[in-house]
Amino acid sequence: MTRKAVVLLSGGLDSxxxxxxxxxxxFSPYCLSFSYGQRHTAELTCAARVAEKEGAVEHxxxxxxxxxxxxxxxxxxxxxxxxxxxxxxxxxxxxxxVPARNTIFLSFALAWAEVxxxxxxxxxxxxxxxxxxxxxxxxxxxxxQRMANLATKAGVEGTETRIHTPLIAMTKAQIIERxxxxxxxxxxxxxxxxxxxxxxxxxxxxxxxxxxxxxxxAGLPDPAQYAAPPRQAAx
Amino acid sequence: MTRKAVVLLSGGLDSxxxxxxxxxxxFSPYCLSFSYGQRHTAELTCAARVAEKEGAVEHxxxxxxxxxxxxxxxxxxxxxxxxxxxxxxxxxxxxxxVPARNTIFLSFALAWAEVxxxxxxxxxxxxxxxxxxxxxxxxxxxxxQRMANLATKAGVEGTETRIHTPLIAMTKAQIIERxxxxxxxxxxxxxxxxxxxxxxxxxxxxxxxxxxxxxxxAGLPDPAQYAAPPRQAAx
Numbered sequence: 001m002t003r004k005a006v007v008l009l010s011g012g013l014d015s016x017x018x019x020x021x022x023x024x025x026x027f028s029p030y031c032l033s034f035s036y037g038q039r040h041t042a043e044l045t046c047a048a049r050v051a052e053k054e055g056a057v058e059h060x061x062x063x064x065x066x067x068x069x070x071x072x073x074x075x076x077x078x079x080x081x082x083x084x085x086x087x088x089x090x091x092x093x094x095x096x097x098v099p100a101r102n103t104i105f106l107s108f109a110l111a112w113a114e115v116x117x118x119x120x121x122x123x124x125x126x127x128x129x130x131x132x133x134x135x136x137x138x139x140x141x142x143x144x145q146r147m148a149n150l151a152t153k154a155g156v157e158g159t160e161t162r163i164h165t166p167l168i169a170m171t172k173a174q175i176i177e178r179x180x181x182x183x184x185x186x187x188x189x190x191x192x193x194x195x196x197x198x199x200x201x202x203x204x205x206x207x208x209x210x211x212x213x214x215x216x217x218a219g220l221p222d223p224a225q226y227a228a229p230p231r232q233a234a235x
Numbered sequence: 236m237t238r239k240a241v242v243l244l245s246g247g248l249d250s251x252x253x254x255x256x257x258x259x260x261x262f263s264p265y266c267l268s269f270s271y272g273q274r275h276t277a278e279l280t281c282a283a284r285v286a287e288k289e290g291a292v293e294h295x296x297x298x299x300x301x302x303x304x305x306x307x308x309x310x311x312x313x314x315x316x317x318x319x320x321x322x323x324x325x326x327x328x329x330x331x332x333v334p335a336r337n338t339i340f341l342s343f344a345l346a347w348a349e350v351x352x353x354x355x356x357x358x359x360x361x362x363x364x365x366x367x368x369x370x371x372x373x374x375x376x377x378x379x380q381r382m383a384n385l386a387t388k389a390g391v392e393g394t395e396t397r398i399h400t401p402l403i404a405m406t407k408a409q410i411i412e413r414x415x416x417x418x419x420x421x422x423x424x425x426x427x428x429x430x431x432x433x434x435x436x437x438x439x440x441x442x443x444x445x446x447x448x449x450x451x452x453a454g455l456p457d458p459a460q461y462a463a464p465p466r467q468a469a470x
Contacts, residue, residue, distance in 0.1 A: 060303055060304075062299070062300065062303055063298070063299075063300060064298075064299050065297065065298060066346065068295055068297055068347075069295075069343075069346050069347045069350045070350060071349065071350035093388045097388055098346075099346040099347075099349035099350050099387060099388070100342055100343075100345040100346035100349060100386055100387060101346075102386070103342045103345060103346075103382070103383070103386045104342040104343060104346060107335055107338045107339040107342045108304075108335075108339060110334070110335040110338060111301065111304050111306075111333075111334040111335035111336075111338075111339060112303075112304045112334075114306065114334035114335060115304045115305060115306035115334050134385065134386060134387055134388055134390060134391040135385075135386045135387070137385070139385050140382070140385040140386055143378070143381050143385050143386075144382050144386075146378050146381075146382070147338070147375070147378035147382045148338070150369065150370075150374050150375040150378050151335055151337070151338045151369060151370045151375055151378075151379075152334060152335060152369060152370070153328045153334070153369055155369065156328065156369040
């Protein structure tokens with residue numbers, strides 16, 4: 001019997017690779033995305049086509065509204081930082097940080113997992129080539145998993161829930177190499193914080209900069225289309 | 236300067252008492268309720284009137300839809316258990332358990348707290364007179380608090396978030412006595428899982444049974460109106 005897993009899917013490079021890894025590991029993927037009041041819904045379009053292409057058993061887009069609270073360049077009227085160097089990105093937590101976002105996303109994943117009797121949750125967080133988000137670190141994930149196993153009926157009854165973070169220690173180049181080896185079509189994905197549409201990334205935000213660096217280091221062509229020409233300085 | 240606190244408010248007896256305790260402790264309360272696809276919205280009517288009466292700085296009702304996942308008598312087409320004795324209630328986790336509900340609620344509270352620079356969150360969970368919910372136990376709250384302090388920018392920057400559970404070790408009678416001493420008007424609250432309207436509880440679900448027992452043990456009149464006459468057996 002195939003085991004079920006809930007896979008958090010944003011439609012970006014990382015979560016799409018995570019989905020491919022979950023499938024490779026033999027899990028039947030139940031994909032979960034969020035319409036959370038983000039600046040653009042391009043990522044939801046990408047998530048839907050990735051889920052279909054990768055054969056998700058089910059794809060749920062949960063509507064939650066984090067604009068209620070604001071506090072982030074992704075959920076409020078705060079500009080997305082552009083054309084920052086890697087050094088600048090290394091300086092603290094950026095304006096694109098959404099308070100408690102992964103905590104909220106994982107909590108919905110935990111709820112769905114319990115309802116469908118899945119004991120595995122996949123999330124594509126990355127602690128190396130990351131943008132300084134606290135909720136992408138291994139110590140956060142470990143503490144989350146410990147909490148999750150005390151939170152649910154399944155946990156009380158002795159079924160352990162496991163949070164899988166297959167990308168957590170990989171560089172962006174390694175993620176792209178792994179996904180490419182698994183046949184991921186990265187033209188379906190978008191990583192941009194401020195895209196023009198699902199098929200046109202800005203090319204200047206931190207996420208675009210990190211993605212472009214990753215493809216360059218992997219020596220692979222990035223099939224994404226960019227509005228601004230890739231900057232050599234970022235590579 | 237008064238400190239801000241996010242108070243989870245369902246409009247029931249426990250969360251209303253918790254709000255009164257937070258105010259007594261000197262906090263400015265930011266009340267958070269959820270329209271989560273529950274069977275009835277009577278509790279949201281009660282939450283709104285309690286927030287107003289108690290002088291909440293702000294009251295946010297966050298729309299999230301846990302019917303997406305179902306799995307509970309409160310969010311799916313599963314009957315609410317009625318006329319159960321306290322012994323029956325003690326036998327395991329009931330059908331009214333909503334998978335990961337408090338985990339989700341606390342995650343939104345954490346997000347809001349970070350945005351408004353509040354370091355305190357109040358939740359009216361109770362581990363004594365409870366209905367067998369795993370996410371009402373002290374070990375869950377401790378693990379949640381530990382996770383929360385690793386999840387946020389505030390936590391990374393050294394600000395500790397505290398989850399307050401003033402009712403956790405109190406009996407229902409003690410909760411009612413404390414709230415009454417603080418001037419809580421319990422006629423504004425509803426505790427019922429299956430109410431007829433905001434001012435008429437069923438009188439037969441576990442929540443009504445526990446509330447009636449609490450008032451009887453405290454020797455105080457319950458100002459709530461009940462559709463079914465209180466059962467002596469439950470007291």
